[in-house]
Structures are given as C-alpha cells and as structure tokens.
Amino acid sequence: MENKEYTAKDFSSDQEVRWCPGCGDYSILKQVQSVMPLIGVPKENIVFVSGIGCSSRFPYYMETFGMHSIHGRATAIASGLKAARPDLSVWIITGDGDSLSIGGNHLIHLLRRNFDTNILLFNNQIYGLTKGQYSPTSEKGKKTKSTPMGSIDHPFNPLALCIGADATFVARSMDREPKHMREMLIRSNDHKGTSLLEIYQNCNVFNDGAFFGMTDKATKLNQTLFLENKRPLVFGENEHKGIRLDGFKPEIVSLNDFSLDDLWVHDESDRVKAGLLTRFFDIDFPRPFGVFYSKNKPTYEDALIKQIDEAVKDKGKGNLDDLIKGSNTWTIQ
Amino acid sequence: MTQETVEKVVIFFAGDSGDGIQLTGSQFTNTAALHGNDLSTFPDFPAEIRAPQGTLAGVSGFQISFGSTEIFTPGDECDVLVVMNVAALKANLKRLKTGGTIVVNSDGFDRRNLRLAGYENDENPLLDNSLTNFRVIEINVTKLTRECLLDVNLGVKEKDRCKNMFVLGFVYWMYNRSLDHTINFLTQKFKNKSDVLDANIRALKAGYNFANTCEISSSRFEVKPAKMTSGKYRNIMGNQATAIGLIAASKQSSLDLFYGSYPITPASDILHELSKHKNFGVRSFQAEDEIAAISACIGASFGGLFGVTATSGPGVALKGEAIGLAFMLELPLLIVNVQRGGPSTGLPTKTEQSDLLQAVYGRNGEAPVPVVSASTPSDCFESVMEACRIAIEHMTPVFFLSDGYIANGAEPWLYPHSKNLKKISVPMTKVNNSNYLPYKRDKKFVREWAIPGMPGLEHRVGGLEKENLTGNVSYDSSNHEFMVKTRAKKVDEIANYIPKQELDAGSKNAQVLVLAWGSTYGAIKTAVKELLNEGYSVAHAHLRYIHPFPKNLGSLIRKHDKILIPEINNGQLIKLIRDKYLVDAIPMNKIQGIPFEAREIKNRIIELHDGE
Numbered sequence: 001m002e003n004k005e006y007t008a009k010d011f012s013s014d015q016e017v018r019w020c021p022g023c024g025d026y027s028i029l030k031q032v033q034s035v036m037p038l039i040g041v042p043k044e045n046i047v048f049v050s051g052i053g054c055s056s057r058f059p060y061y062m063e064t065f066g067m068h069s070i071h072g073r074a075t076a077i078a079s080g081l082k083a084a085r086p087d088l089s090v091w092i093i094t095g096d097g098d099s100l101s102i103g104g105n106h107l108i109h110l111l112r113r114n115f116d117t118n119i120l121l122f123n124n125q126i127y128g129l130t131k132g133q134y135s136p137t138s139e140k141g142k143k144t145k146s147t148p149m150g151s152i153d154h155p156f157n158p159l160a161l162c163i164g165a166d167a168t169f170v171a172r173s174m175d176r177e178p179k180h181m182r183e184m185l186i187r188s189n190d191h192k193g194t195s196l197l198e199i200y201q202n203c204n205v206f207n208d209g210a211f212f213g214m215t216d217k218a219t220k221l222n223q224t225l226f227l228e229n230k231r232p233l234v235f236g237e238n239e240h241k242g243i244r245l246d247g248f249k250p251e252i253v254s255l256n257d258f259s260l261d262d263l264w265v266h267d268e269s270d271r272v273k274a275g276l277l278t279r280f281f282d283i284d285f286p287r288p289f290g291v292f293y294s295k296n297k298p299t300y301e302d303a304l305i306k307q308i309d310e311a312v313k314d315k316g317k318g319n320l321d322d323l324i325k326g327s328n329t330w331t332i333q
Numbered sequence: 334m335t336q337e338t339v340e341k342v343v344i345f346f347a348g349d350s351g352d353g354i355q356l357t358g359s360q361f362t363n364t365a366a367l368h369g370n371d372l373s374t375f376p377d378f379p380a381e382i383r384a385p386q387g388t389l390a391g392v393s394g395f396q397i398s399f400g401s402t403e404i405f406t407p408g409d410e411c412d413v414l415v416v417m418n419v420a421a422l423k424a425n426l427k428r429l430k431t432g433g434t435i436v437v438n439s440d441g442f443d444r445r446n447l448r449l450a451g452y453e454n455d456e457n458p459l460l461d462n463s464l465t466n467f468r469v470i471e472i473n474v475t476k477l478t479r480e481c482l483l484d485v486n487l488g489v490k491e492k493d494r495c496k497n498m499f500v501l502g503f504v505y506w507m508y509n510r511s512l513d514h515t516i517n518f519l520t521q522k523f524k525n526k527s528d529v530l531d532a533n534i535r536a537l538k539a540g541y542n543f544a545n546t547c548e549i550s551s552s553r554f555e556v557k558p559a560k561m562t563s564g565k566y567r568n569i570m571g572n573q574a575t576a577i578g579l580i581a582a583s584k585q586s587s588l589d590l591f592y593g594s595y596p597i598t599p600a601s602d603i604l605h606e607l608s609k610h611k612n613f614g615v616r617s618f619q620a621e622d623e624i625a626a627i628s629a630c631i632g633a634s635f636g637g638l639f640g641v642t643a644t645s646g647p648g649v650a651l652k653g654e655a656i657g658l659a660f661m662l663e664l665p666l667l668i669v670n671v672q673r674g675g676p677s678t679g680l681p682t683k684t685e686q687s688d689l690l691q692a693v694y695g696r697n698g699e700a701p702v703p704v705v706s707a708s709t710p711s712d713c714f715e716s717v718m719e720a721c722r723i724a725i726e727h728m729t730p731v732f733f734l735s736d737g738y739i740a741n742g743a744e745p746w747l748y749p750h751s752k753n754l755k756k757i758s759v760p761m762t763k764v765n766n767s768n769y770l771p772y773k774r775d776k777k778f779v780r781e782w783a784i785p786g787m788p789g790l791e792h793r794v795g796g797l798e799k800e801n802l803t804g805n806v807s808y809d810s811s812n813h814e815f816m817v818k819t820r821a822k823k824v825d826e827i828a829n830y831i832p833k834q835e836l837d838a839g840s841k842n843a844q845v846l847v848l849a850w851g852s853t854y855g856a857i858k859t860a861v862k863e864l865l866n867e868g869y870s871v872a873h874a875h876l877r878y879i880h881p882f883p884k885n886l887g888s889l890i891r892k893h894d895k896i897l898i899p900e901i902n903n904g905q906l907i908k909l910i911r912d913k914y915l916v917d918a919i920p921m922n923k924i925q926g927i928p929f930e931a932r933e934i935k936n937r938i939i940e941l942h943d944g945e
C-alpha cells in the first residue's frame with residue numbers, strides 16, 4: 001500500500017460539492033486534495049473530522065475516512081480518535097464559529113494536550129451556514145443580521161489565543177494563495193503534535209471582501225508579510241520595508257534607512273517573538289502569513305501509550321480473573 | 334456475662350471524618366464476610382470535604398447489616414450505634430431503634446465537642462437522661478488508647494489515630510469476632526512503618542481485652558454464618574463492579590476500552606478505578622468537560638475501540654447532543670449515569686432514581702437509546718456487561734443506570750470465573766472492497782462496522798440524515814421517515830436478544846405485583862420475602878432492561894390485580910409502564926435522597942393487599 005502513487009483525484013469523493021459558487025472553501029479543498037498524495041499516508045489511514053458550518057461539510061468531499069460531527073466538537077472527537085488510534089493521520093476541519101465560539105474550550109485543551117492532529121481553521125469572520133451573523137472573529141462595528149447597529153463584541157485574535165494555549169505549531173495562510181497554502185499544509189502535516197493552520201477564507205455571500213486589502217493587488221504587498229524562517233521580516237513593494245525590534249517593540253522601517261541586518265529575523269522556535277507576531281493584528285502592521293511558531297513537544301498519545309506499556313511491564317498484562325477476584329476472598333462450602 | 338445468638342444485626346459507626354470511620358466499617362465488613370455472614374453496607378460521607386472537626390457537618394458514617402440469614406439492604410433501623418464524639422451521636426441517634434445500644438467514646442463529649450455540636454450551658458446528652466431508652470456503653474476511648482500506647486514512640490496525634498482500632502476491637506469482642514483479618518490487613522498496610530503497625534495492633538487488642546474484662550459490656554452476641562450459595566466470594570462496591578464489568582466487556586469483545594470522563598459525584602470512582610488498570614489496555618482520559626468526554630469516546634469508537642463515558646445527571650444533560658450523534662452514526666458507545674439527587678446540582682451526595690426519563694427520552698429528534706439498569710452493587714458487574722454487549726452487538730449508544738446508593742454500597746459477591754462470561758461479538762464487516770455499504774443492515778437491523786485502516790472501505794459518516802444503505806447525506810422526505818423508523822426498529826429488535834422478564838419472588842398470579850428497577854431491589858426483596866412467609870399473595874419483578882422492555886413484560890404484569898411501582902423519584906418508570914401497557918399501576922414514591930426502608934414497602938403492600 002505504501003508505494004501506491006496517488007493523485008489529487010484519488011482524494012475526491014463521489015459527492016457533489018455544495019458550497020456557493022465562488023466560495024473560498026473550494027480553493028482549500030483543492031489544495032488539500034493536491035497535498036494528500038504528498039504526505040505518504042495510505043488513504044485508509046487518513047481521517048477528516050469536522051464540526052458544523054459550511055466549512056465543516058469538507059469531509060464529505062474527501063475520499064478518506066471522515067466524520068461530520070456536531071457543532072464545536074470536532075477537536076474533542078479527534079482527540080479521542082487519536083488517543084485510540086495513534087497510527088492515523090487525523091485532520092480537523094473547523095470554522096471560526098465552530099472552533100472559537102461553541103468549541104473554544106475544546107480547541108484550547110486540544111492545543112495544550114498536543115495530540116498529533118492537524119487543525120485547519122477556516123476563518124471567514126462570519127457564520128456562513130446560519131446565513132450571516134457576526135462571529136467571534138468579526139471586527140467590532142460589523143453590521144450583520146444580528147448586529148444591525150454594528151457588533152459591540154471585541155473579536156478574538158485566533159493565533160494569539162493559540163499561542164496562549166501553548167500550541168506547538170501555529171501558522172496562517174489564505175484561500176487566495178494556493179501555493180503558500182500547500183506549503184503550509186505540508187508543514188502542518190510534518191509537525192508532530194497539534195498543528196493549527198488558520199486559513200483566511202472569503203465568504204463571498206455573507207462577508208465578501210473581508211480580506212480584500214490582503215488580496216487586492218494595490219494593497220496586498222503593503223498589508224501582508226510572508227514569514228520565512230531565519231529570514232528578516234521584509235514586505236512592501238519591491239520589499240522596501242522591514243520590521244525592526246526596538247527591545248520588544250516592533251517598528252516598521254524603510255530599507256532606505258536601515259539595512260537587512262538591522263531587521264527582526266524570524267525564528268520559528270521563538271515563542272515570545274511568535275507572540276509578538278500574532279499581535280500584528282491591526283491596520284498599522286502588515287498581516288503575517290506563514291509559520292509563526294513550531295516546536296517539538298511530546299504528544300499526548302505517545303505519553304498515554306507509554307503509560308500503558310509501563311503498566312504492562314510493571315504489573316504484567318491484565319488478568320481478568322485476578323481483577324474480578326480482588327485481594328480478599330472467602331469460600332462458602 | 335451472657336451470650337445471645339441473633340439472626341441479624343445493624344451497626345452504624347459514626348465519628349469525625351478524621352476518625353477513620355470508613356476504614357473501621359470496612360474492616361468490620363470484611364471480618365463479617367470471612368465469618369460467613371451475609372451482609373450489605375453503605376457509607377454516609379459528610380457533604381463537606383473538610384468540614385470543621387467536631388461539627389455535625391463533619392460527621393462520617395458507615396452502616397452495615399450482617400446476619401445468618403440473607404441480607405438485601407444495609408438495614409432500616411440500627412441495633413448498635415458506635416459514636417466517636419457528640420456530633421456523631423446527635424447526627425445519628427434517629428437511626429437507632431428503641432432499646433438499641435450506643436457505644437460512646439465519652440472523651441468526645443468534652444466542653445469543646447459539646448459546643449461544636451451545638452450544646453450550650455453544660456448540656457450533655459450523656460448526663461441529661463435523654464438516652465434512657467437506650468443501652469449506653471461509655472468508654473474513655475481516647476484516654477484508654479493513649480494509655481495502652483504509653484511506651485510507643487509516637488506523637489499524641491498519631492496515637493490518637495489508633496482510637497478507631499480500639500473501638501473496632503471492642504465491637505469485635507461484642508460479636509465474638511476474630512482479630513486475624515484486621516491484623517493481617519494492618520500488617521500489609523503499615524509494612525514499612527513498624528511503630529504505627531505496632532500501635533494499631535495494640536489498640537485493637539486493647540479494645541478487645543477491655544471489653545472482655547470490664548463490666549459495662551456484659552453481653553456478647555453470636556451471629557452465625559449465613560446459608561449462602563457455596564462458592565467463592567469477595568466484597569464489592571457498585572462503582573467497582575461497574576469498572577470491572579467494563580474491563581470484562583472489553584476482554585469479551587476484544588475491543589480495547591477507551592474511557593472518557595469528567596469528574597462528578599458519585600461517578601468519579603469509576604474513573605479512579607479504571608485509571609488503575611492501564612495494564613488491561615484501558616485508555617482513560619479525563620476530559621475538559623462532559624461534552625468533550627463523550628465526544629472523545631465517539632472518536633475512539635469511530636476508530637474501532639469501545640468508548641465508554643460515565644457521569645451523573647448534570648453531565649448527561651451536557652452529553653445529550655453527542656448521544657444523538659452516536660445514535661445517528663450507529664456506533665457502539667456506553668453512557669453510564671450514576672444518578673444522584675436532582676434537578677440541577679440538587680443533592681450531589683444523595684441518591685435518587687430521577688434520571689430515567691432523561692435516559693429514555695432526553696434527546697432532540699427521534700433518538701431511542703437502549704437503557705439497562707443495575708439493582709445492587711454486585712449486579713453492576715453483569716448489568717454493565719449486558720449494556721456493553723447491546724452497545725457493541727447492536728451498534729448503538731446505550732445507557733447504563735446506577736445510582737449513589739448502589740455505587741457506594743457494598744455486598745458479598747459470588748464472583749464468576751471469566752470462562753463463564755458471555756462473549757461479545759463485534760459486527761465488523763467482512764467486505765473488503767468498495768462494495769462496502771456503511772448503512773446496510775443485517776436481520777437485526779444492525780449495520781456493519783468498518784474502521785479507519787481498512788483499505789478500500791473509506792467512507793464518511795455524520796449527523797445529517799443519511800440515505801439508506803450508502804449513508805450519503807439525504808434530505809429526501811420519505812427516506813427520512815424510513816430511516817427514523819428503521820433506527821427505532823433496530824432498537825426495538827433488541828427485545829429479541831435479551832432474556833425474558835422473570836419474577837424475582839412470588840407466583841405469577843399473585844394479587845399484588847411489585848414492579849421496580851434499580852436500587853430499590855434490596856428493600857423490596859426484603860419486604861416481599863417477609864410477606865410471602867406471612868402468607869400474602871405478592872410477587873416481585875425487577876427490571877434490568879428498561880428500553881426496550883423484555884418481550885413478555887406486558888403479559889407478565891397483566892396477570893396481577895394490582896401493580897405497585899416504588900421509585901426514588903416522583904414517578905418515572907410508572908409513566909413508561911402506563912404508556913406502553915395501558916395498565917393502572919400504582920405509584921409509590923420517596924424523594925428524600927435516601928432509599929426506601931423495607932418496612933415502608935411492606936406496609937404499603939399490606940395496605941394494597943388487605944384494603945382498597
């Protein structure tokens with residue numbers, strides 16, 4: 001089985017894809033299907049688990065094992081699956097509402113436990129499936145069906161939250177950058193531990209253009225920052241701008257005034273700086289894409305299996321009759 | 334000194350939660366068991382974890398009923414009350430029958446203790462003639478214990494911890510018991526602390542010898558061994574039996590156990606017990622909440638293990654949506670509910686049977702889930718195995734209902750040999766190509782299971798309505814109706830794979846049938862047995878399978894003039910019975926967080942039998 005050569009088509013199920021025409025989810029599906037042949041895992045050992053939302057329909061379209069579950073719980077279901085079957089490649093598909101609102105609790109607990117699973121968080125900053133209410137990532141002031149006067153909720157900064165929950169792999173990509181997304185998918189897969197990949201996804205029906213500035217030719221170069229490990233943070237037209245650290249205070253500088261050597265050099269293993277990067281979240285700084293943080297830490301399932309092995313080593317494989325009997329018995333003639 | 338033979342004795346040990354009451358009780362229990370008595374026990378924990386010493390809130394108790402006859406409950410009224418301080422007396426005097434014996438540590442009646450227990454101005458129940466209806470044996474336990482340990486190299490605090498052994502020795506003498514078992518136990522427990530071991534054994538013997546020599550304990554009782562079915566026994570608590578039953582089911586099905594749970598009284602002990610048995614391959618997982626716990630179990634079952642989650646009522650409320658998912662996916666899953674007093678947080682440390690309707694009905698949509706219940710502590714073993722068998726063989730979530738009374742109660746168990754346990758067959762598919770249809774069913778309406786790792790069998794499952802056979806999403810209206818009916822039929826069909834209902838006692842045409850479920854078993858059994866001896870026309874049927882009911886239940890209950898349904902709730906089984914069989918059953922309800930007493934049931938049966 002291992003040597004089987006798959007193509008993207010092998011991962012496409014016979015179900016008709018039902019997202020709205022033009023939805024960013026299509027691009028993500030395509031990139032995931034095209035990356036699957038590259039990860040070297042037999043199809044039958046891959047499982048996609050999702051919650052509820054437009055994005056969560058995803059598993060139906062993948063010719064792998066899959067479960068479309070209940071709202072917010074894909075992370076918890078995947079935790080049990082991975083604990084039960086560490087041999088499987090487990091992918092979690094979730095939306096911003098699914099993972100950060102109803103499922104916020106399970107998300108942070110999955111991250112701290114560090115099961116070796118891959119989370120793809122489709123962030124369209126809206127509730128798509130329920131037809132357009134604001135979500136926990138919608139910006140303040142957003143007018144939606146449920147906030148006709150504008151949202152008064154302060155939004156989550158998802159990656160800051162994940163770093164705060166001690167995630168071991170945090171990255172961001174977007175639907176409009178297929179090549180980058182493929183690269184990030186492969187990086188997510190390669191990371192042993194929970195990888196969280198936030199993917200900016202345009203909902204062209206209820207929140208069209210949410211990431212317009214980051215995708216439009218005119219503004220994109222100034223509003224995005226593509227991270228590369230061990231490389232200085234540069235962005236802008238002709239890469240003429242950079243980010244410099246003054247202590248722990250980042251500042252945007254012109255490369256006319258500073259040289260590359262003066263700039264902040266990205267280090268994926270630096271958790272503190274990754275935290276700073278997640279805070280590039282308002283208009284003054286370009287939005288970072290790429291791997292913010294990646295660190296190897298023991299996974300939950302490895303520790304669990306180790307305890308079981310140790311218990312077997314210490315006490316021997318469990319004997320049911322000894323267990324039933326206990327330590328104190330008596331006989332009645 | 335006199336020696337009297339008695340058939341049955343109920344003792345209640347009570348003291349401060351630091352007094353080692355539970356240990357004293359369990360030692361007395363094991364010794365009684367080894368002596369061949371039948372018995373039943375129940376601990377009474379203080380509601381507060383660290384309530385101040387000497388206060389009523391801090392009193393811990395342990396009740397044991399043991400005898401030379403069959404014992405089915407920890408007893409109604411107590412014959413003997415053993416109290417380590419005044420608070421323990423005040424809190425539990427109501428349990429003692431008139432003429433009963435009180436063994437008192439009079440050192441626990443000093444000014445401070447009296448004040449903490451709410452006695453003012455030198456009031457003292459030992460001095461004010463309020464106990465004249467009882468036989469009071471006063472012992473300066475603290476003083477005597479310290480004296481017998483004079484030359485032991487331990488601090489006063491540590492010496493005082495041996496007080497319970499002094500009292501235990503005393504009670505052992507009263508009932509003519511051997512000290513051997515407890516000495517063996519102490520030797521094991523303190524094998525690395527020779528001073529403490531020595532002190533405990535000395536105190537135990539001192540208490541025994543004190544009883545032998547002093548005049549206050551003038552009578553001694555003999556409780557002969559009971560005539561019990563021959564075989565090998567152990568003592569077992571309900572939660573322990575549940576945990577062991579789960580491991581047994583895992584062995585019998587060859588599916589590793591995944592146990593996901595979030596701590597809650599009174600279910601947590603199952604988590605504790607299972608976590609000790611990782612060498613059986615048990616994967617225990619303490620989740621962040623009940624929703625995560627059951628969700629993880631669903632993930633594990635999807636992966637081909639057997640997912641089990643346990644909780645109590647509030648946790649079941651949280652799990653509702655996920656139970657619906659498991660029902661829709663048709664995966665094996667067990668939900669254990671160790672019931673406690675509700676609603677809401679209710680009475681967490683008290684027992685109740687009030688989650689039956691929640692188990693039967695508590696989900697959105699048409700989602701019938703099989704329900705199995707246990708009737709005694711040791712019955713948890715077989716019942717939970719049955720619940721697991723149904724879950725696995727019929728590919729469905731199943732409820733297993735226990736309650737606080739069963740969970741913490743203990744009784745001797747004629748334990749089985751594993752070779753006599755039923756095998757559980759797993760409906761794993763034999764198809765090995767893409768012809769696999771995830772929702773194709775066999776004659777039991779059970780679908781075939783395929784798990785990740787099986788090449789060519791990749792498929793998707795989900796909570797959306799699915800097309801018959803393929804499992805693909807379907808919004809077709811007639812398909813939905815068909816699927817709802819099919820899933821219901823599958824659950825109803827289980828009635829063909831469970832035993833028929835039998836009478837526990839009495840004859841099939843008896844005038845009054847007592848029909849019940851769960852932990853009311855012991856009290857009803859006791860009452861009915863006595864009434865049968867007295868010539869009443871009464872029978873007892875106790876349900877293990879509540880959904881679906883055994884096939885013959887309707888014909889069985891209709892043979893009786895009157896059907897009495899006692900429950901520790903406001904009437905739940907009775908609703909199901911009336912609904913299903915259209916019979917005018919008579920409710921009997923107690924909702925005080927405590928079990929029925931046998932005599933309450935007995936009196937009600939007599940009323941029905943003779944009157945009305």
Ligand SMILES: Cc1ncc(C[n+]2csc(CCOP(=O)(O)OP(=O)(O)O)c2C)c(N)n1
Nearest residue numbers: 052053054055071095096097098127128129
């Ligand atoms: C328990 C529960 N509550 C509410 C819903 C309704 N609901 C379905 S999806 C959703 C929000 C989806 O938003 P998101 O996760 O961002 O996914 P998207 O549709 O945007 O991809 C809601 C509120 C539900 N299915 N279940």
Ligand code: SF4
Nearest residue numbers: 020023054128203204
């Ligand atoms: S509603 Fe939005 S997110 Fe949902 S499918 Fe349509 S475009 Fe995509």
Ligand SMILES: [Mg+2]
Nearest residue numbers: 095096124126
């Ligand atoms: Mg969304």
